[in-house]
Structure formats: C-alpha cells, structure tokens
Amino acid sequence: MTDLAVDEEPSGRFGVVIVGAGSGTRLGGVDKAFMLLGRRALIGHSVDAFESVNEVDEIVLVVGAHRVADARRLVSARHWRKVVAVVAGGVTRQESVIAGISALGECEWIAIHDAARPLVTGEIIRSGLASARSHGAAVAAIPVRDTIKRRLGETALIEGTVDRTGLWAAQTPQVFRASVLSEAYQRVGDRASEYTDDAGIVEASGFPVAIFPGSIGNLKVTLQDDLAFATALLRARGTGRVSRARELACPSLRVGTGYDIHRLDVGRTFILGGVVIPHATGFVGHSDGDVLAHAIIDALLGAAGLGDIGTHFPPQDEAFRGANSMELLRRAVQLAAAKNLSPHQVDATVICENPRLAKHIPEMRRIVASCLGIEFEAVNIKAKTNEGLDAVGEGRAVAVHALVTLRS
Secondary structure (H helix, E strand, C coil): CCCCCCCCCCCCCEEEEEEECCCCHHHCCCCHHHCEECCEEHHHHHHHHHHCCCCCCEEEEEECHHHHHHHHHHHHHHCCCCEEEEEECCCCHHHHHHHHHHHCCCCCEEEEEECCCCCCCHHHHHHHHHHHHHHCEEEEEEECCCCEEEECCCCCCEEEEECCCCCEEEEEEEEEEHHHHHHHHHHHHHHHHHCCCHHHHHHHCCCCCEEEECCCCCCCCCCHHHHHHHHHHHHHCCHHHHHHHHHHHCCCEEEEEEEEEEEEEECCCCEECCEECCCCEEECCCCCCCHHHHHHHHHHHHHHCCCCHHHHCCCCCHHHCCCCHHHHHHHHHHHHHCCCCEEEEEEEEEECCCCCCHHHHHHHHHHHHHHHCCCHHHEEEEEECCCCCHHHHCCCEEEEEEEEEEEC
16 A cells, blocks of 8 residues: 655645536436526535635536536626636546546645535535545545345345445545545556546555545435435525525515517517527517517616616617627626626516427527526526417517516
8 A cells, every 4th residue: 555645734725626527317317416406506505615615725617518608607606716617527427527637726635526415514525624634535434324235136136234344435525635646547547437436546546545524414416316305404404594584684686577579570580598490580679689588688687776678788789780689698697797696597488479489498498597607497488379469469579578586
C-alpha cells in the first residue's frame, strides 16, 4: 500500500465536482439532476450545500451535454458564486469525473459528489475534508444494518447469508488529495470504468482510503420511491416550515400576469415558445411575433415592477424588427436580475384554434425553461381552443395568458 503524506495544518484550496450527467435509466430516462425536490432541482440542493461551506473554494458542475446551457442559466439565476464551470459529462461516470476535475483550478483537495444525493449537509462535507486531510483519501459511508442475502443466480432462491460485520455502504462526497486522485486514475487507465466509485479506483491503486460518517438522510435518488423518501426527509428537516414562516414575515415571491394576442396572415412564420410549427399562416408582429414569449415577458416584467414589453422593446424601434423573442425573454430575465429577482415558475395558456399544439408543448417548455434558467418542471404550458368564437376561434389570431412568479 502506498504511503501518503498528510497535512498537519489545514491548507490548500478545496474544489468540488458535482456529477449529474447520468441517463436516469432506473427512473425511466428522466434527467435526475434536474428533477424537482421541493422547489429546487436535485443538483440545486447539492450546490447550495457546498456553497454554504466556507472551506469550499470552487465548484464544477458536470451535466449531460444537452443540459449544459440550462445548468449555466441556473448558475446565473441562483447566483452561485463558487461555481467556476459547467461542463458536459462523458459516456461513463469516470469520464464525467475526469471532465469535472479538468475544469477545476489549482486545488489540493477534491471532493466528488453525486448530484442525485441532494440532502448532503455541511457537517458531512466538513467531516470529509477533515478526514481526507488526515488520511489522504476518505469516503462517506454508513454501516450496513440490514441482513444481507445472496441470491442463487437469477433464481428466486437464496444461496446464503452474507456476514455484514465490517460492511459499510459507501456514499458521496468522497474527498481526496488531488495528486492521489490523479495518480490513481493514471494507474488504472482504461480499467476505470470497472469501478463503481472513485474510492474504488483509489483503493485499487494501492492508496489507503478512510471512512467518515455519512448519513441515512444522505440518500441517493435512484428510484421514484427514493424521491418520495427525500421529500419526506426535506419536510422533516423543517425546511418547509422555515420557508413558510419566512414568506409570511417577508414575502420572497412576486407574481405578474401577462397577455398578448397576434394576428395571423399568410407568408408569415408560426413560431410559439421558440418552436417553429409548420402552418399555412404565421404571426404578424414587429419582432418574430412569438406571442407566447411576449406574454411571458410581460408577466415577468410585471412581477418585477418594470413596466411592460413595449417599454423595453418598443415596436417603433428598428433594432427589434424581426428580433428573436426568446432573446428578448433572456434580456427581460437580466432586467429582473438587476433587482435581485429571478424566475421561479411559469404557467401559460395558449388559445389557438389551429394548428394543434400538444406534441409541440414539451419542446416549448424546454426552450422557455432554458431561457429563464429554471427547471423544465417549473414551466407549464396549456393549449385551449376558443370554440369558434371571435377572431381567435375563427383562426385569425392566437392569444396567450401567462403568469410568472419571481423570487428574491
């Protein structure tokens, strides 16, 4: 086993890699990192925990390539000052970890944490750093409490009972001296994917790894039941009661409503929520005519007390002729951010006779969520008809009502 020099005094920068690039296979392909737990995405809970620990100097987020832009907007919206980079993950967890480590600055200590463990605490994080400083490498773990049975092949029969003495269930964060982790990955090379966690790679390379106390509450969300359990734990911690009391004493949510209507004409583009939809007619407007985006912008500006869309993007200004309305939405978010307000939730109703919108709504939600820097699940879009009444019902126009909440 390789000997390690350890610090007698705490020193060196502490970097964190939060990995959330998994496919979520056991959750039906759902992107786990962005699933909502309470009002925040799983990855948001993890980042908040590490942001609150004074010893943490910088954080890198590793997400799926298709969610990099979404994660970056979350960083901006949440004002996470310690997040120094958001990078795309690889095919394997180990490739994702390497991508995250490469994006860190000069750190002597590195923690690897799964975004799917949203209830990690500051106490666990600090304990991990202290243990790593004493031993060079350390992993959060809890003792195995249940009786463990080994199944006979693929049958329903039990082959035997496993002696659980000395068995611990590993968790994250796992904290390492940066040089140790780097050397371990070099030693295992292409065999890295054979190991299920980074501690396993370090162990296989001959370095000692210590255990420090994790927590039952520091669970990993892998199945739907885990999410329900995590929700219950979050409530048990009193988060909901504290937040509610705080809201009653000093409201942190602001609500705005928006409405817009655009005529339809031939030779125009039918674009709604950033999605171009094939249709015989399209929107008449100074910009691209995206009536859904315009209603959301008005609602957002209203919640921020910043007037309306015409105030900031006047139709007589040639600079906005043919403008991409989703870019205007991003600029509206920036205007709200200047008042320390960030998007929290959107609910919109599109009143449209034709074309049918149901199959396009998921992509609209994704684009709007990306522009606002919030989770997909925090954007709701409904489509209704006007039963043949007035210009909308006759297919000569499309109208949208929107409600936006901002938080300070």
